[in-house]
Amino acid sequence: MLRLAGGALLRATEFLVAIVVCGFAAAWAGPAQSATAEGIYASAPPRLLQIRTLVADAGRQTSIGSGFLVSSDGLAITNYHVVSQVALEPKTYRLEYIGADGSRGEVSLLDVDVPNDLAVVRLDKKDAPFFQFDRAAMDGAMPKGERLYSMGDPLDLGFTIVEGTYNGLVDHSYTDRVHFSGALNPGMSGGPTVTAEGRVVGINVATRNGGQLVSFLVPARFADALLTRVRNRGPAPDLRAEIGRQLAASQAELYKSFLDQGFRSVALGPYRTPESTVSWLNCWARTNADATPKPRASINTTTCTSDAGLFVASDLNIGNVQISHSFVKTIDLNQFQLATLLTQLSQGRVVGGGQYRKWYTPEHCHEDFVATAAASDRPPLRATWCARAYREFDGLYDVALVAVTQDDGSEALVSRLNLQAIGYDDAMALGKRFLEALQVTR
Amino acid sequence: MIWIEVLSRHRELATRVRVTASEARIGRGYDNDVIVDDPYVAPNHLRIFRDDAGQLIAEDLGSVNGIFLDGSDKRSARVVVDGEHPIRIGQTLLRVRSADHAVAPERIAPPEARLVPGVLVAALGITVLGLYALTVWLAQTAEVRASDYLTPLLWIIVAVILWAGLWALLSRVFSGRSHFMRNLLIALGGTLALAAYNEIARVLAFSFTAPSATAYQYAAAWTIVAVICFLHLRQIGHTRLWLKGVIVATVLATAIAAQTLQRSEAFSIVGRQGTVHVLLPPSFRAVPVREEAAFFRAVGDLKDKIDADRKDAKPAEAGGR
Numbered sequence: 001m002l003r004l005a006g007g008a009l010l011r012a013t014e015f016l017v018a019i020v021v022c023g024f025a026a027a028w029a030g031p032a033q034s035a036t037a038e039g040i041y042a043s044a045p046p047r048l049l050q051i052r053t054l055v056a057d058a059g060r061q062t063s064i065g066s067g068f069l070v071s072s073d074g075l076a077i078t079n080y081h082v083v084s085q086v087a088l089e090p091k092t093y094r095l096e097y098i099g100a101d102g103s104r105g106e107v108s109l110l111d112v113d114v115p116n117d118l119a120v121v122r123l124d125k126k127d128a129p130f131f132q133f134d135r136a137a138m139d140g141a142m143p144k145g146e147r148l149y150s151m152g153d154p155l156d157l158g159f160t161i162v163e164g165t166y167n168g169l170v171d172h173s174y175t176d177r178v179h180f181s182g183a184l185n186p187g188m189s190g191g192p193t194v195t196a197e198g199r200v201v202g203i204n205v206a207t208r209n210g211g212q213l214v215s216f217l218v219p220a221r222f223a224d225a226l227l228t229r230v231r232n233r234g235p236a237p238d239l240r241a242e243i244g245r246q247l248a249a250s251q252a253e254l255y256k257s258f259l260d261q262g263f264r265s266v267a268l269g270p271y272r273t274p275e276s277t278v279s280w281l282n283c284w285a286r287t288n289a290d291a292t293p294k295p296r297a298s299i300n301t302t303t304c305t306s307d308a309g310l311f312v313a314s315d316l317n318i319g320n321v322q323i324s325h326s327f328v329k330t331i332d333l334n335q336f337q338l339a340t341l342l343t344q345l346s347q348g349r350v351v352g353g354g355q356y357r358k359w360y361t362p363e364h365c366h367e368d369f370v371a372t373a374a375a376s377d378r379p380p381l382r383a384t385w386c387a388r389a390y391r392e393f394d395g396l397y398d399v400a401l402v403a404v405t406q407d408d409g410s411e412a413l414v415s416r417l418n419l420q421a422i423g424y425d426d427a428m429a430l431g432k433r434f435l436e437a438l439q440v441t442r
Numbered sequence: 443m444i445w446i447e448v449l450s451r452h453r454e455l456a457t458r459v460r461v462t463a464s465e466a467r468i469g470r471g472y473d474n475d476v477i478v479d480d481p482y483v484a485p486n487h488l489r490i491f492r493d494d495a496g497q498l499i500a501e502d503l504g505s506v507n508g509i510f511l512d513g514s515d516k517r518s519a520r521v522v523v524d525g526e527h528p529i530r531i532g533q534t535l536l537r538v539r540s541a542d543h544a545v546a547p548e549r550i551a552p553p554e555a556r557l558v559p560g561v562l563v564a565a566l567g568i569t570v571l572g573l574y575a576l577t578v579w580l581a582q583t584a585e586v587r588a589s590d591y592l593t594p595l596l597w598i599i600v601a602v603i604l605w606a607g608l609w610a611l612l613s614r615v616f617s618g619r620s621h622f623m624r625n626l627l628i629a630l631g632g633t634l635a636l637a638a639y640n641e642i643a644r645v646l647a648f649s650f651t652a653p654s655a656t657a658y659q660y661a662a663a664w665t666i667v668a669v670i671c672f673l674h675l676r677q678i679g680h681t682r683l684w685l686k687g688v689i690v691a692t693v694l695a696t697a698i699a700a701q702t703l704q705r706s707e708a709f710s711i712v713g714r715q716g717t718v719h720v721l722l723p724p725s726f727r728a729v730p731v732r733e734e735a736a737f738f739r740a741v742g743d744l745k746d747k748i749d750a751d752r753k754d755a756k757p758a759e760a761g762g763r
Contacts, residue, residue: 293584296584337579337582339722340582340721347719356713361713361752361755362714363715365715366740367717368737370737380724383737384719385744387744389752397745431738
């Protein structure tokens with residue numbers, strides 16, 4: 001997914017995007033809809049905002065996003081990723097807003113919801129009109145195909161209203177996301193998407209790279225919940241600590257669902273492999289059978305990955321889960337050559353979600369022969385466990401577990417479990433279950 | 443009959459002149475029996491004659507710089523020359539011997555050994571190339587191409603010959619004989635040791651789960667190179683072996699220390715351990731399979747290491763902000 005906060009990359013794409021937006025408007029804007037859009041947009045300006053992150057010392061923006069007022073006393077909602085620099089480095093960056101009515105002023109960051117990519121900010125505005133959340137959308141009772149209108153300031157070109165349709169929640173995703181079929185562009189992040197009556201259904205958050213009009217919204221109920229929390233509790237005292245706490249809690253919940261659901265056993269060659277039953281994994285298979293030149297060993301792989309990666313900072317996405325199994329069978333390789341191939345396939349490496357020196361401690365590995373049980377259907381394994389910790393976030397680790405079966409010289413199963421941002425005990429419990437589920441049926 | 447020998451500064455023979463008269467005159471002038479082209483030598487520097495007791499005497503003929511016994515800074519007008527200790531005039535060393543000077547007995551010549559190094563070199567060469575070819579073959583998982591074998595093998599041949607040639611050249615310069623075959627033998631032995639250690643380390647890493655065998659492979663490689671260098675130096679000359687040993691050991695220690703430092707810095711920059719993950723056929727396993735509980739105990743211990751790293755990293759992080 002491509003997040004929609006604008007940044008230095010904007011300039012390069014400006015021309016292309018301009019064409020896309022113009023063509024879309026000409027082809028699609030029927031008279032009835034455009035009248036509705038006009039009505040919605042006419043009432044938007046005092047409530048619709050551009051949120052700019054400025055380098056405090058330079059006083060100039062380094063990234064831009066959108067936002068909208070949700071109360072008469074100046075509370076506004078935007079995306080966490082629009083304000084993440086201020087949340088993490090409050091001494092280096094500060095926030096500023098520009099209203100669609102031309103007003104501008106300082107913005108202070110009150111609280112964030114990292115798992116749902118939301119933030120609450122306060123503006124020095126009193127008694128301004130504000131947006132309200134849509135009750136039907138909050139209850140999940142909105143029908144697919146409902147026409148929606150998204151607002152924001154794409155690419156710093158000026159405030160814009162875009163039409164699209166509601167398409168329910170996204171499948172195979174751990175975090176709830178509304179699938180909005182409309183053209184969102186960088187800079188519209190944090191802007192509201194509203195019904196024809198002008199009530200907020202969701203908050204613009206991301207688009208899919210390579211998709212056409214495939215855009216995503218954060219459901220309004222999360223914003224409502226965050227607002228309630230801010231009103232009850234007041235602003236978070238230490239945002240950095242708050243972010244760490246939220247990550248630990250949401251990751252613990254994610255891996256708890258993983259552990260609770262357990263693994264089901266799926267056949268791959270003569271082996272039985274564990275596959276997670278959680279609904280938010282995307283599973284794909286690939287093979288080298290049609291490779292040229294003709295492969296000397298056949299490799300059939302199934303890979304399940306989660307889209308659960310959380311945006312923490314512009315250079316750190318965490319929380320991806322990957323399970324993969326490769327069944328490797330020799331065609332004309334001898335045992336040593338096959339072992340060399342397996343060596344290449346089973347390097348125990350933690351997969352990075354960000355720059356190592358900034359975010360992680362050094363990686364440590366342990367490698368040994370392991371047997372999960374003495375039974376004949378449990379192949380001996382050569383297992384490698386690699387782990388590292390997050391420097392900033394207490395109790396979170398990246399773990400990679402790779403196991404290669406050692407029961408046959410001419411074929412083997414290479415199984416890999418990558419767990420990002422997980423508690424160490426959870427990782428050990430999952431790793432144990434994973435290894436125990438590897439079986440052979442020869 | 444008197445033999446006058448002019449020596450180099452390294453006390454090697456430069457020229458030898460026979461004087462049949464009972465007295466030999468030495469100096470820079472052309473009226474001497476032995477002419478020495480040394481600006482610090484007088485035109486008529488000294489004469490050498492036999493005294494009444496039959497000893498050879500060197501006598502100063504009134505030179506400015508005088509005569510010295512080698513290694514002494516005491517000038518003397520008359521010196522008894524014994525044929526062993528040279529005398530110094532100006533910057534020139536002279537040794538004077540009479541015809542009855544005793545020489546060492548004839549040494550017994552070693553047996554003709556030309557054939558043995560030749561056969562050994564061929565055998566070792568074939569072993570080394572065979573081992574490398576085998577390594578390439580066992581690691582070949584893609585399409586088989588002749589160049590996969592030819593290129594590395596050619597490089598090894600070129601490298602070994604260049605290395606042995608360099609040492610042969612040094613040997614030729616310093617000891618007069620190149621000993622190319624022997625140097626080649628040493629180089630091949632070293633190459634074989636390097637290749638063999640590489641394979642042993644892989645077996646240790648997999649079969650015995652001893653990853654330090656590959657982690658410290660660089661130290662083993664440097665040690666092998668150091669031993670080879672010492673053997674080459676020994677080939678040049680058997681003199682002052684302890685000094686050569688100390689020099690090689692110092693260079694070895696420096697190299698290992700430098701690479702250890704470089705590796706530990708690379709670890710802190712890249713954040714990955716230097717251990718190599720190696721798999722061999724399952725039948726190569728030489729240790730019993732560990733129980734799952736034991737494996738996860740070790741994995742649990744890893745957490746303490748990681749947490750310690752995190753604790754170390756934290757203060758620096760806080761200082762940077």
